[in-house]
Amino acid sequence: MRLVVGYLATPSGEDGLALGAQLARSLGAQLDICMVLPPDRTVPARVPAETGFDDILASRAQRWLNEAKSSVPSDIDVDVHLSFHESFAQGILDEVTRLDAHAIVVGAAGDGLLGRHSVGSVSTELLHSAHVPLCLAPRGHRHSSAKKIREVTCALGTRVGADVLLRTAVRTSKRMETPLRLVSLVELDPHHHLRDHRDTSESVRERAVAHAQSTLxxxxxxxxxxxxxxxxxxxxxxxxxxxxxxxxxDGDLVMVGSSRLAQPRRLFLGSTAAKMLRVLPVPMVVVPKQEFPNSE
Known part of the structure; x- marks a missing residue:
């Protein structure tokens, strides 16, 4: 099993790397730290003509990657990869395909609250196009003291695709040898558009309890x-x-499914998961709506 960390030499990149190390140790997986640089468009005037700007940028990026690799605990197998692409997200997806990786790990955007998620442009693009699970680290996760994943929480709904999420969560918990917590979220807003006019808070909760029991x-x-x-x-x-x-x-992990609007074997963050992401203090894994060939 291989996990790709979409890395930048920034605090956000360190957050993603910290989560990647926790996941790799818990899953017995190899960690592949990948950095994607934009191809050379204009060469700064201070760069000598005989020196390629790509070469200078690549040399600096390779140093950042080597420093990132040296920060990963020695009990984790790790490798680094540098590539060029117009799109950071597409470059990461190309590396996932090349390495036959099982998941992508990225950190939150830099403008989020500490201990909360902030989805930036790269995460958004990956959420719309990734064909493997996407693991999102909250801001400040680099300060986590957990060595491994402590517990997996699976947030289950009743829509199509919940069975794929459940199987993925069960398989992940078994491989990590961690407890599994199944959660059903019940929104009791009387004006919620999904509620029937005859519903009461108790009837909604009763249905949720019945559903939770069946998933259990x-x-x-x-x-x-x-x-x-x-x-x-x-x-x-x-x-x-x-x-x-x-x-x-600290050490908890949440798994959610993709929106029903997502394309087969692609991600798309649904409205419930997006609301969860605003307040979650722990990493979230978004699972494609259909299983993919290298899911074992």
Missing amino acids: DEAKSALPEDFPVSVMIADGSSVESAVRKLDWQ
């Missing part, structure tokens, strides 16, 4: 009898308030 039963059937799996209902006036009611600890 399905998850248990795929796990050893003694595998630690729990189920929880989180309700609130909004998705954000429901998420805030959940207990989060």
Whole structure:
């Protein structure tokens, strides 16, 4: 198994690298640190004519990559890769294909709140085009003291694709040997557009409990009898308030599915996941709506 970290020599890049190391150690995976540079368009006047600007930029980038590699703990297999492409996101996707990687890891944009997610242009492009799971590190994750993933939380809905997410979460928890927590988020806003006019807060919650129980039963059937799996209902006036009611600890990881509008084997962040992302203090993994060939 290989994990690609889309790396920049910035605090955001360090956040993604820290998450990549936690995931690699937990999964027994190799870490591939990838940096993508834009191809040379205009050469600065101070660069000697006989010296290629690409060469100078590549040399500096290679130093950054070597420094990043040296910061990864010695118990993790790691390699570095440098490529040129007009689009950082597409360059990373090309590396995923070339390396036959299983997931992409990136840090939050630099303007987010500490301990929160901020989706920048690169993350947005990857969310619309990646064919493998995308792991998003919140801002400041480089300060995490967790060596491995402590618990996997799977946020399940009732729409098509939840079965793929569940199988991916179960497979991930088994490989990491971590507890699995199944969560059903219940938005109790009386004006929510998905609610029937006859609904009450209690009827909505009852349906959520029934759904959570069925997903728990399905998850248990795929796990050893003694595998630690729990189920929880989180309700609130909004998705954000429901998420805030959940207990989060350093080393936790959330897995969500792609929007039903996403193309097959592609990502797209749905409205519920986007709302979760605003308040989550832990990393989020977005899973494609259909499984991909190298998912094992």
